[in-house]
Amino acid sequence: MFGGGGLNPRKMQQMMKQMGIDVEELDAEEVIIRTADEELYFDGAEVTKMDAQGQETYQIVGEPSVRKTGADEAEALEDADDGSDDGGIPDADVEIVAQRAGVTESTAREVLEENDGDLAAAVSQLE
Known part of the structure; x- marks a missing residue:
């Protein structure tokens, strides 16, 4: 994002703080992103919240499991699980x-x- 590939992490944090960017690691257990066709399910992902001048940005690092969504599949799961x-x-x-x-x-x-x-x-x- 900032092109600081060779900087050490402490130096990068100091620079970001000087620019008014607060970075916080979140202890997330799971992250789910729903679209019209599927869900991206991240279990145990690393989540970072960045606040730059009041604008919050979330970064998710991890490998998602993809689940299809739709009424037919939801009904099938309910029928199989009753x-x-x-x-x-x-x-x-x-x-x-x-x-x-x-x-x-x-x-x-x-x-x-x-x-x-x-x-x-x-x-x-x-x-």
């Missing part, structure tokens, strides 16, 4: 009914499906 089997009943609900009623998980799942996922009705039916 924690349920093919029946649409969440595994956590099956475990709750199985524990409360003292039955196997397969029996609990069947009764939950019969009761459209209603936990109270399933437990009542099994007790």
Whole structure:
């Protein structure tokens, strides 16, 4: 930026301070830059904030991971991550009914499906 390739870092800091440029290293855990088509995700990047006459500039040093964005992909992630089997009943609900009623998980799942996922009705039916 300043063409000071051979200067030592302390000397460079002194020169920048004389010119009214404050430099601060930020302890950033992650940086995400979103565009219309993708996200650039920096994990553990080095981030430097420079303030020159009231104008703040951020410099990010690191290798980003690229993630595509879009409604179709977001829906696919939600569907894959809902924690349920093919029946649409969440595994956590099956475990709750199985524990409360003292039955196997397969029996609990069947009764939950019969009761459209209603936990109270399933437990009542099994007790």
